[in-house]
Amino acid sequence: MFARSAVAVLGAGGGIxxxxxLLLKSDHLVTGLSLYDIRGAPGVAADVSHVDTASEVNGYAADQLDEALQGANVVVIPAGVPASLE
Incomplete structure (x- = not known):
């Protein structure tokens, strides 16, 4: 049996x-979703929060990493800097 979890996504404003x-917000096992990025996470959180599920969504700006991680059971980091092709 899987436990319900609070999830923090670090890099929530990016293409991944x-x-x-959005997929995590739709998962019934996710009780809370903390979205963090250096740019745009509060806007993404506002959009994702419109999905009609029981999980709570909060967005955090660049200077709020500690707050974004508070209470998280799972941390997902899809953020990264593309490698140079040179």
Missing amino acids: GQPLS
């Missing part, structure tokens, strides 16, 4: 983080 956050 946004759809991942």
